[in-house]
Amino acid sequence: MYDIIIIGSGPAGLTAALYARRAEKSVLVIEKETFGGQITHSPRVENYPGFEEISGSELGERLLSQAMAQGAEIEFDTVVGITGEPGAYTVKCESCEKTAKSVIIATGSKHRTLGLSGEECYTGDGISYCAVCDGAFYRDKTVAIIGGGNTALQEANMLADIATKVYVIQNLAFFTGEKNLVSRLDSRDNVEAILSTVVTDIIGGDGFRGIKIKNTESGDTRELYIDGMFVAIGQVPENEPFKNQVNLNGYGYIEAGEDCVPTGAEAGIFVAGDCRTKAIRQVTTATADGAVAALAACRFVDSIK
Numbered sequence: 001m002y003d004i005i006i007i008g009s010g011p012a013g014l015t016a017a018l019y020a021r022r023a024e025k026s027v028l029v030i031e032k033e034t035f036g037g038q039i040t041h042s043p044r045v046e047n048y049p050g051f052e053e054i055s056g057s058e059l060g061e062r063l064l065s066q067a068m069a070q071g072a073e074i075e076f077d078t079v080v081g082i083t084g085e086p087g088a089y090t091v092k093c094e095s096c097e098k099t100a101k102s103v104i105i106a107t108g109s110k111h112r113t114l115g116l117s118g119e120e121c122y123t124g125d126g127i128s129y130c131a132v133c134d135g136a137f138y139r140d141k142t143v144a145i146i147g148g149g150n151t152a153l154q155e156a157n158m159l160a161d162i163a164t165k166v167y168v169i170q171n172l173a174f175f176t177g178e179k180n181l182v183s184r185l186d187s188r189d190n191v192e193a194i195l196s197t198v199v200t201d202i203i204g205g206d207g208f209r210g211i212k213i214k215n216t217e218s219g220d221t222r223e224l225y226i227d228g229m230f231v232a233i234g235q236v237p238e239n240e241p242f243k244n245q246v247n248l249n250g251y252g253y254i255e256a257g258e259d260c261v262p263t264g265a266e267a268g269i270f271v272a273g274d275c276r277t278k279a280i281r282q283v284t285t286a287t288a289d290g291a292v293a294a295l296a297a298c299r300f301v302d303s304i305k
């Protein structure tokens, strides 16, 4: 039995692993997709203290190797649920079961889809949710990025280096991302902002061909023939497997305060990072949660010895 099992290897989970190992607890981190979490999709991180600029994938690798160097064990599997009682929890995965005295849920969130018919069918073949991963396939092509927050603007800037033309389509009349990202985009000749506009349909057939868009103020519609569409309209949590252990709010986030103790949870279950209710979802706030949750879990483990 491990002292602590951590579900998710993003900045929150790996920081929790680091702190728990430094307190000499046995630690297993279980990850279902990408070691390092969603920050690995970011081309450039400029707001993590200590690094003027670092790629998300390098930051993810550093977090992982630091936790492993301290002796954290890492497994690749998908957690489907937690059962048991304080001091003796079973973490059920798709291919195995592991036991621990305490569990930290650090499952973050994943990309939101537009919910359009055909979206799933063209994903990976004209539609992408990660410009860092797929941008290179669109060299000298025409693409659209949907969204107007920091992620969309960062990705649009990156795509402008690769593609011939980049449309940035935002449902609001303004961008919500940081001003310096907006001005960087303004200075690009091959970027066209289309504001107050939503995507209503995908134009397909024999492959992805483009999108139909609608201006929300005038009601005007238009067909846009493009080679690729990148969707960057935010994140949704993945907390369904834990809904019997913790309270979820209306958006699916685990209800918890800065102490990382979920409401409605039994003793010994903690939550860290983007998967919980919080005002700001960033690497800094995720790592802070990782430390808080780990130290709380360590105290719990010590209390039942």
Ligand SMILES: Cc1cc2nc3c(=O)[nH]c(=O)nc-3n(C[C@H](O)[C@H](O)[C@H](O)COP(=O)(O)OP(=O)(O)OC[C@H]3O[C@@H](n4cnc5c(N)ncnc54)[C@H](O)[C@@H]3O)c2cc1C
Pocket (backbone or CB within 6 Å): 007, 008, 009, 010, 011, 012, 013, 030, 031, 032, 033, 034, 035, 036, 037, 038, 039, 040, 041, 042, 043, 044, 045, 046, 047, 048, 077, 078, 079, 080, 106, 107, 108, 109, 110, 151, 238, 241, 272, 273, 274, 275, 281, 282, 283, 284, 286
């Ligand atoms: C494109 C992009 C750019 C960003 N840029 C910045 C930036 O510049 N600065 C900044 O501070 N933040 C940025 N962010 C936000 C930042 O990445 C997140 O706030 C941070 O990663 C949250 O960390 P986390 O550990 O809580 O969750 P995540 O990073 O989401 O990690 C959670 C991990 O849990 C895993 N998981 C989920 N469910 C299960 C399960 N059932 N079983 C096993 N594993 C599971 C997931 O696969 C994932 O790896 C960006 C995000 C994106 C997508």
